[in-house]
Amino acid sequence: MSGFDLxxxxxxxxxxxxxxxxxxxxxxxAIAGGLSLGAVLAVLRLSRLRAVxxxxxxxxxxxxxxxxxxxxxxxYFLIPxxxxxxxxxxxxxxxxxxxxxxxxxxxxxxxxxxxxRQGQIMAGLATGLPYGAVMRAxxxxxxxxxxxxxxxxxxxxxxxxxxLVYVVGVRDFLTAAEIVGTRDHQLTELYVFAALVYFxxxxxxxxxxxxxxxxxxx
Amino acid sequence: MRYSWKWxxxxxxxxxxxxxxxxxxxxxxxxxxxAIALVLGCLIGIARTAETKWIRSLAxxxxxxxxxxxxxxxxFLWYFVAPEILPRNAGLWVKRDLPFPEFWTSVVAxxxxxxxxxxxxxxxxxxxxxxxxxxxxxxxGLTRWQVYRYILLPxxxxxxxxxLGNEFINIFKNSSLALSIGLLELTSRTRQISEYTYQPLxxxxxASAVYFVIAMLTTAIMMAIERRSRLPGMITRxxx
Amino acid sequence: MIAIEHVSKWFGEFQVLKDCSTSxxxxxxxxxxxxxxxxxxxxxxxxxxxxxIDRGEITVDGVSVASxxxxxxxxxxxxxxxxxxxxxxxxxxxxxxxxxxxxxxxRRSKETARTRALELLERxxxxxxxxxxxxxxxxxxxxxxxxxxxxxxxxxxxxFDEPTSAxxxxxxxxxxxxxxSLAQDGMTMMVVTHEMGFASKVxxxxxxxxxxxxxxxxxxxxxxxxxxxxxxxxxxSKILRH
Numbered sequence: 001m002s003g004f005d006l007x008x009x010x011x012x013x014x015x016x017x018x019x020x021x022x023x024x025x026x027x028x029x030a031i032a033g034g035l036s037l038g039a040v041l042a043v044l045r046l047s048r049l050r051a052v053x054x055x056x057x058x059x060x061x062x063x064x065x066x067x068x069x070x071x072x073x074x075x076y077f078l079i080p081x082x083x084x085x086x087x088x089x090x091x092x093x094x095x096x097x098x099x100x101x102x103x104x105x106x107x108x109x110x111x112x113x114x115x116x117r118q119g120q121i122m123a124g125l126a127t128g129l130p131y132g133a134v135m136r137a138x139x140x141x142x143x144x145x146x147x148x149x150x151x152x153x154x155x156x157x158x159x160x161x162x163x164l165v166y167v168v169g170v171r172d173f174l175t176a177a178e179i180v181g182t183r184d185h186q187l188t189e190l191y192v193f194a195a196l197v198y199f200x201x202x203x204x205x206x207x208x209x210x211x212x213x214x215x216x217x218x
Numbered sequence: 219m220r221y222s223w224k225w226x227x228x229x230x231x232x233x234x235x236x237x238x239x240x241x242x243x244x245x246x247x248x249x250x251x252x253a254i255a256l257v258l259g260c261l262i263g264i265a266r267t268a269e270t271k272w273i274r275s276l277a278x279x280x281x282x283x284x285x286x287x288x289x290x291x292x293x294f295l296w297y298f299v300a301p302e303i304l305p306r307n308a309g310l311w312v313k314r315d316l317p318f319p320e321f322w323t324s325v326v327a328x329x330x331x332x333x334x335x336x337x338x339x340x341x342x343x344x345x346x347x348x349x350x351x352x353x354x355x356x357x358x359g360l361t362r363w364q365v366y367r368y369i370l371l372p373x374x375x376x377x378x379x380x381x382l383g384n385e386f387i388n389i390f391k392n393s394s395l396a397l398s399i400g401l402l403e404l405t406s407r408t409r410q411i412s413e414y415t416y417q418p419l420x421x422x423x424x425a426s427a428v429y430f431v432i433a434m435l436t437t438a439i440m441m442a443i444e445r446r447s448r449l450p451g452m453i454t455r456x457x458x
Numbered sequence: 459m460i461a462i463e464h465v466s467k468w469f470g471e472f473q474v475l476k477d478c479s480t481s482x483x484x485x486x487x488x489x490x491x492x493x494x495x496x497x498x499x500x501x502x503x504x505x506x507x508x509x510x511i512d513r514g515e516i517t518v519d520g521v522s523v524a525s526x527x528x529x530x531x532x533x534x535x536x537x538x539x540x541x542x543x544x545x546x547x548x549x550x551x552x553x554x555x556x557x558x559x560x561x562x563x564x565r566r567s568k569e570t571a572r573t574r575a576l577e578l579l580e581r582x583x584x585x586x587x588x589x590x591x592x593x594x595x596x597x598x599x600x601x602x603x604x605x606x607x608x609x610x611x612x613x614x615x616x617x618f619d620e621p622t623s624a625x626x627x628x629x630x631x632x633x634x635x636x637x638x639s640l641a642q643d644g645m646t647m648m649v650v651t652h653e654m655g656f657a658s659k660v661x662x663x664x665x666x667x668x669x670x671x672x673x674x675x676x677x678x679x680x681x682x683x684x685x686x687x688x689x690x691x692x693x694x695s696k697i698l699r700h
Contacts (some may be wrong), residue, residue: 065387065433066426067394070405074426077409077418081221163288167398174291188302195291202286353508354545354604358559358611359535368558372549449548450591 005186009193012180019176020197026094026172027159033098034158035151038105045110056106063103069164071096076168089168101158108154112147113139149213156205160198173197227417228424240407241428247324247403248393252386254329259336260375264366266341277337284334289395293327297399324396328389335385343378344370376447383440390432404428459484459615459646460505465514467500474500476671477514482615487647489657492667493693498650499542501667502619505648506530506537519614535563538608542620544600546592552579552603553588556610564611571610578606582636598629605636615646622653654697658682666690 009016044056063071076092116139124134163174171179174194181190227233265277284292297319301312316322347370355365375382397406408425412418460482467475474497482488490498503509504516507523507530516523521533546555556575560566566574579585582602592600601621608616618637622630634656641647641660651657657664657678664681666674666689673687685691 061433062430065391065430067391067405067429069394069397070408070422070425070429073405073409073412074422077412077422081419160286160288163290164395166290174288174294178294188299191291191294191299195287195295198288198291199283199286203282206286348543348545350541350543350545351547353503354539354541355547355558356508356530357506357534357537357539357541357617358607359531359563360559361531364562368562369547373547376549450593 005189008180008184008186008189012176012184015180016173016176019171019173022090022170023159023162023172023174026090026097026162026165026170027155029094030097030101030158030162031155033094034101034105037098037102039109041102041106042109042113045106046113060103060106063100064107066100068096068100068161069167071100072164072168089165089170092168093162093165093170097158097161101154104154105151108147108150109143112143112150115146116142145216148216149209152209152212153206156202156209159205160202163198221419223420224415224417225420227411227415228420233411233415236402236407236411237404237424240402240404243321243396243401244390244393244404245432247321247328247396247401248390251325251328251332251393252389254325255332255336255385255389256382258329258333260340260371262333262337263340263344264371266337267344267370269362281334281337284331285338289327289331289392290398292331293324293395293398296327296330297323320396320399320401323399324393324401328393328396332385332389332392335388336382339378339381339385340374342381343374343376346377347373373449376449379440379444379447383437383444386440387433387436390429390436459486459519460648461515461517462501462505463515463517465501465504465511465516467504467509467512474670475504475511476669478667478670478672479514480665480672480675482646482648484646485644486662487641487645487649487660488663488665489661490648490650490665490667491652491654491657491693492673496667497670498667499619502617502648502650505617506534506539508539531563535559535611536614538605538611538613538616540601540604540608540616540618540621542623544592544597544604544624546595546600546604546607548592551589551591552584552595552606555592555603556607559607560610574610575606578609579603581609582606583632596629597625598632601625601629601633602636605633605640609640615648616640618647618649618651620650620652622651652697654694666693668693 041056041059044052045060047053047056072093075095076087076089079087079092079095120138120142121134124138125131129137162172165172166175166178169175177190177194178187181187228237262277262280265273266281268274268277287295301309303309304312312319351369351373352365355369356362360368393403394405396403397409402410404425408421412421415421462478462480465475465478466473476497478497478501480488490502492498500509504511505518505523507528511524518533518537521528523530523533546552547558550558553572553575556578557568557571560571560574561568576585576588579588582605584599584602584606587595587599587603592603595603605621621637622633625633630653634653637647637649637656638660649656649661661678663675663677665672666681666685666687668689674681674685674690676685681690682694685694
């Protein structure tokens with residue numbers, strides 16, 4: 001192996017940063033959409049109506065059984081059939097991410113709510129609080145604390161998965177690294193650099209989550 | 219939307235064969251990688267609970283490295299970077315003589331990544347066992363290795379079975395990333411046929427159904443294993 | 459049989475054991491008592507090397523526990539131990555729990571081990587429970603199986619670490635009865651316990667610990683009639699008032 005050439009990375013920094021911008025934008029939008037849809041699904045999963053519960057459960061099982069990559073292709077190939085013109089890779093990927101991640105967020109929120117002991121609800125009801133107030137004042141605050149660390153870790157996972165948009169030609173961070181690497185015949189350097197950047201962000205993020213968890217643990 | 223369905227496209231030559239060969243590769247890749255990941259993951263998981271500090275740190279470093287880098291990057295590292303970093307002769311062998319390089323590189327990438335996930339579940343399983351259990355076994359004269367063999371692993375793995383089941387399902391889904399280094403597995407074939415036939419809906423529905431069936435089958439298998447391996451008196455999971 | 463000489467141990471900055479010395483002769487029953495956090499559980503775990511000591515020396519049957527030349531598995535195979543939380547292996551039946559160490563450490567045959575296990579279960583009054591899993595036994599039954607498990611190695615001495623602390627009150631006596639009969643058969647025993655009734659009936663000597671140090675080490679009658687240290691007097695008056 002020849003010596004590691006850092007120059008190419010420094011020279012291409014603007015391009016790489018732009019790629020990271022795309023990765024982060026996709027992450028943020030996918031979290032916003034996935035979390036909203038996931039919360040709705042979680043409420044549906046805990047509904048008293050059987051049909052509603054079954055619908056939400058089927059959604060979760062279905063979307064968790066498919067590879068994210070296949071889902072990205074689904075929308076990349078499918079939506080043009082509806083629209084009559086091709087769709088940007090970014091948009092197809094975003095739709096796939098929102099629908100896919102919603103299934104995971106839903107399960108995290110649901111198990112967070114169910115992790116609160118039944119006795120807590122009874123204790124609340126026994127003091128004369130109405131059910132809604134018990135939920136708001138007793139169950140949800142505890143559930144929230146239980147699920148936040150898991151939700152945050154899922155967001156880090158989501159960030160890692162955004163690298164998959166490479167397959168529909170979106171210029172995210174990894175794709176930018178590849179473009180630079182191919183152009184300058186420095187693929188090794190660029191891939192190692194990309195791995196280090198991802199590692200730093202994800203490892204640092206996970207560390208931070210752990211710290212938060214310890215500070216706010218019940 | 220005007221779309222003319224043509225389900226026969228799925229069954230015509232050569233597309234049907236392509237789908238089957240894609241499925242074969244997906245299954246083969248996933249199962250071989252799973253077998254390797256399970257063995258490697260158990261060893262690393264055990265190492266994470268070792269007495270000796272440097273063994274623990276080494277295992278933790280492995281897990282953190284593979285867990286905090288996107289799987290796609292791991293595929294690229296093994297495919298493009300590893301042959302460059304390997305000693306000259308080994309690198310040349312990988313580049314020139316390794317048979318079916320896309321497949322075997324995918325096995326390496328998928329199994330080294332999944333091993334990190336398995337290791338975490340095995341570690342969590344072992345650490346969920348009260349410390350007194352190991353003490354009781356040590357007090358009866360068993361060696362540390364025997365304590366792992368007869369107490370910590372049998373109990374810890376049982377505790378880890380549900381979580382390992384999730385990893386088993388994940389490996390089939392993750393195997394689709396092999397398309398990034400040119401392996402024509404199921405997802406890759408699906409895309410390929412869509413582009414050839416302009417019948418994407420049929421292809422994607424077929425592929426999704428296949429993945430769904432795989433997930434259901436693996437879930438059923440894992441639940442059966444869970445039922446059979448359940449510890450007497452252990453609380454069972456109410457919902458999945 | 460067991461000699462503990464000037465043993466000290468630290469957990470980080472905190473000294474859990476302060477220059478502790480005592481001994482257990484062959485056939486002797488020694489009860490170790492004291493308030494919680496006094497270091498008595500740590501001390502008994504040092505005897506078979508489950509906890510390391512930082513200073514001093516412990517020998518069992520002439521073998522130094524802390525010496526790097528000592529094979530701890532071999533030493534532990536000769537000393538039985540019973541724990542506060544029973545620690546039966548949940549994936550094995552009562553008989554399998556008892557047979558594990560004889561099979562794997564002593565390399566006994568399956569039939570020999572099983573026969574011996576059934577004998578021991580009978581001795582602790584649980585003949586009908588050989589094939590039950592721990593989860594299907596009461597706390598008292600589990601602890602009696604744990605005693606049988608320790609006896610299966612034909613130990614030269616038995617260590618008991620608060621064997622009745624995790625039990626419901628109505629189950630304490632069935633365990634103490636087994637221990638009493640063991641003592642009457644001449645077993646060498648070191649027992650960490652709060653059960654002063656057991657101590658006053660069975661013990662030859664009582665060791666009283668407080669804040670990591672041995673405050674009093676006297677023959678049973680001396681300890682109960684006229685304890686010399688103030689702390690032991692206070693402890694006794696608190697415990698015996700009920």
